[in-house]
Amino acid sequence: MPQIKAIITAITVALCFNLSLSQASDAALDVKDMLILSIEDLMGLEISTGTRTHEKSSLVPAVVTVITAEDIATFAYADVAEALSHSVGFVETDDLVMHSFGVRGIHAGLRAGNRTIKFMLNGQAVSFRSTSQNFIGPELIPMAMIERIEIVRGPVSALYGANALLGVVNIITRDSEHFKQQGQQLSLTAETLEAAGNGARASLAGGGKQGDFSYQLGAGLAHSDRTGLNLPQGSPLYHLFAEGTSGRQLSAKTDETRPLSLYGRLNWQAQANRQITLSGFYQKLDAHNSFSDLSPLRDSGSSRVALYNGFARLDWQEDWNETWQTRMFATWSQGSTTDNDHVEAGAPGYYLRRETAYQGGDLGAELIGQMSAADTLLIGMDYTDDRYDMEYFSQVDRASHHSKALNTPRMRNLHNYGFYAQWQHSFSQPWLQSQWHLTLGYRHDRHSYSNGQNSYRAGLVTELPGGKVLKFLVGSAFQAPSPELLFREAVQGGDIVGNPQLLPQQAETAEISLLWPLSSRMQLTSTLFATRIHDLVQYQSTQSNLFARNSTDSLSRGIELEARYVSGPWQIYGNALWQQTRIEDNPYNLFVLNEREEGSLFPEYSLNLGLSYFWRPYKLRLSFDNRYVARRPASTQNVQLAQRFYTISAYLDSTLTLSTQAFSLVAGKTGALRFQVRDLWDNAYVNPGFGGIDVPSLGRRYWLSFEQRF
Known part of the structure; x- marks a missing residue:
């Protein structure tokens, strides 16, 4: 353990040096960065995702969780995916290429990539449109850029259209005023994995203001070496890898990831009532896909997923x-594979080069009217036009690098028109001593490949005595099939082929939620929910390939509990989910092992608990963050290969963080030094996989981070 000893020694020296400079650096201590939001502050926090208008989070007609910049700093979340994994209702499956989340008992399955959740950056969707996947690890955005993450669970298609089936996650970035007051921020991190190699991360976030112009900029890059992680022994085909059959091996020869993210935003206050904003986003996902569902862990090498994705957007807001x-926007989005992308086919003499790309444009406009003190009307429309270069494969000889085409390049054009309206009305009931807020919403989408989709929502929110808030919510949503699932061609056995007959799957959800401030220090939220999915999409098998097919209906019911306690130096949060999912009989299933009434990949319950204590005399913060995921049914594909039903074991993932702000290299500016032990108990848990293998986690690892404002 020489690396671990070196890290601990470095931390000890740094902390001793830090404490000796404690008095000298008092001026550099950023009091605002130490601030813990009170319960009243959290309930009064204004967000926009739930209604597209600014409203107190406690009164939004939706089930909402807000992860603030203070939460991110307190528990040192490394990326959006990690923050989301500690949010109630969400359970993560990580294949070491991309994070995929299921919500409230429903998981999209093979190569999901969060298709059923709409991820946005300041209101702009960030999916890779060819597959509808969302890349939400370190390749999304530097965490120092984030002001808050607004999470809406439940259907939101009445506002956002397709793919807001199970919820919306909207990342709101910090404004230029924050960076003007606190300074720009540089973050550096070194990591070491007990079971694998080392890694590093670096990010820069900043902004400023000059006259009527303001800007924010952020950049992040990382590298991690996971070489050495072994195939879990419970994998259905483990024996083939242990025996070395057909070049299989228990760990990858090379397993690295190199994500990159860039984000910029320029605001122009053209007039007192007019604001124009230009924003741009670029991300690169580049990772060895060692634990792929196709030809994993071969001695010839690992597949590699290498994609870039981005947008440029212009917003115009006019207050008449x-x-x-009125608000108007125009967006240009683009994404493609890079030269590093390739697919292993289990052949020693060749590999496959994959090429796919998309280009898309969005236009939209909204009219918002404050008709009276009690009534707000929102009317909007948007249009999307996308061109897809479908996946094109060529076979490349390893020795000569000569390539030959395996299929024909194809292009598809798809477009969608959306029209939506929302009415909000507030009224009081003196005899009940309560204030009521009614929200009604409707949206119609017309897509080029399917019939029109209608989405609705209705919410009744009442403010009760004692600060309690009760919500009654119903709504519908839909997920549009991705171009990949509609039109894809496969060039090797076991891969996915398109199904042009695939229809959108639709969700109807009912929720009752009670927010209860038990005291000025503690808040409790409980939610009952039921979600029915119609035309559920499941993978079916031909003799050689998989294809997505509308099959049957599912019903998920459950309860969510969230609690937060804030008192002096203490900050504690906890949440729990219990759910029960039942999938109706699939008429296309011919085998007993295909029938999974409880679904797959999602546990019956999950828990999260985080505690943080700030020791003011020494400017030290100690945080202890935990997530527990109960047993999960393995993927249907793996159950078929194992020829038996089996589950993925429960796990506890704990992170211990020690940080101090009494360390700065720049006079008058804040610095921070942080040490973390991730997967503290070294549980080395397993994630469910596909194609006969399950996926290892990273195991215990050590992070040393330094942050400096300047």
């Missing part, structure tokens, strides 16, 4: 008077 406001 105190009543009317």
Whole structure:
């Protein structure tokens, strides 16, 4: 363990040096960064995702969780995926290429990539449109850029259209005023994995203001060497890898990831009532796909997923008077494979080169009217036009590098028109001593490949005595099939082929939620939910390939509990989910092992608990963050290969963090030094996989981070 000893020695020296400079660096201590939001602050926090208008989070007609910048700093979340994994209702499956989340008992399955959740960056969707996947690890955005993460669980298609089936996650970035007051921020991290190699991360976030112009910029890059992680012994085909059959091996020869993210935003206050914003986003996902569902862990090498994705967006906001406001936007999005992308086919003499790309444009406009003190009207429309270069494969000889085409390049054009409206009305009931807020919403989408989709929502929110808030919510949503699932061609056995007959799957959800401030220090939220999915998409098998097919209906019911306690130096949060999913008989299933009434990949319950204590005299913070995931049914594909039903074991993942802000290299500015032990108990848990293998986690690892404002 020489690396571990070196890290601990470095931390000890740094902390001793830090404490000796404690008095000298008092001026550099950023009091705002130490601030823990009170319960009242959290309930009064204004968010926009739930209604597309600014509203207190406690009164939004949706089930909402907000992860603030203070939460991110307190528990040192490394990326959006890690923050989301500690949010109630969400359970992660990580294949070491991309993070995939299921919500409230429902998981999209093979190569999901969060298709059923709409991820946005300041209101702009960030999916890789060819597959509808969302890349939400370190390749998304530097965490120092984030002001808050607004999470809406439940159907939101009435506002956001396709793919807001199970919820919306909207990342709101910090404004230029924050960076003007606190300074720009540089973050550096070194990591070491007990079971594998080392890694490093670096990010820069900043902004400023000059006259009527303001800007924010962020960049992040990382590298991690996971070489040495072994195939879990419970994998259905483990014996083939242990025996070395057909070049299989228990660990990858090379397993690395090199994500990159860039984000910029320029605001122009053209007039007192007019604001114009230009924003740009670029991300690169580049990782060895060692534990792929196709030809994994071969002595010839690992597949590699290498994609870039991004957008440029122009927003125009005009306030005509105190009543009317218009908002318009235009977006250009683009994504493609890079030269590093390739697919292993289990052949020693050749590999496959994959090429796919998309280009898309969005236009939208909204009219918002404050009709009276009690009534708000929102009317909007949007249009999307996408061109897809479908996956094209060529076979490349390893020795000569000569390539030959395996299929024909194809292009598809798809477009969608969306029209939506929302009415909000507030009224009081003196005899109940309560204030009521009614929200009604409707949206119609017309897509080029399917019939029109209608989405609705209705919410009744009441403010009760004692600060309690009760919500009654119903709504519907839909997920549009991705171009990949509609039109894909496969060039090797076991891969996915498209199904042009695939229809959108639809969700209907009912929720009752009670927010209860038990005291000025503690808040409790409980939610009952039921979600029915119609035309559930499941993978079916031909003799040689998989294809997505509308099959049957599912019903998920459950309860969510969230609690938060804030008192002096203490900050504690906890949440729990219990759910029960039942999938109706699939008429296309011919084998007993295909029938999974409880579904797959999602546990019956999950728990999260985090505690943090700030020791003011020494400016030290100690945080202990935990997530527990109960047993999960293995993937249907793996159950078929194992020829038996089996489950993935439960696990506890704990992170211990020690940080101090009494360390700065720049006079008058804040610095921070942080040490973390991730997977503290070294549980080395397993994630469910596909194609006969399950996926190892990273195991215990050590992070040393330094942050400096300047």
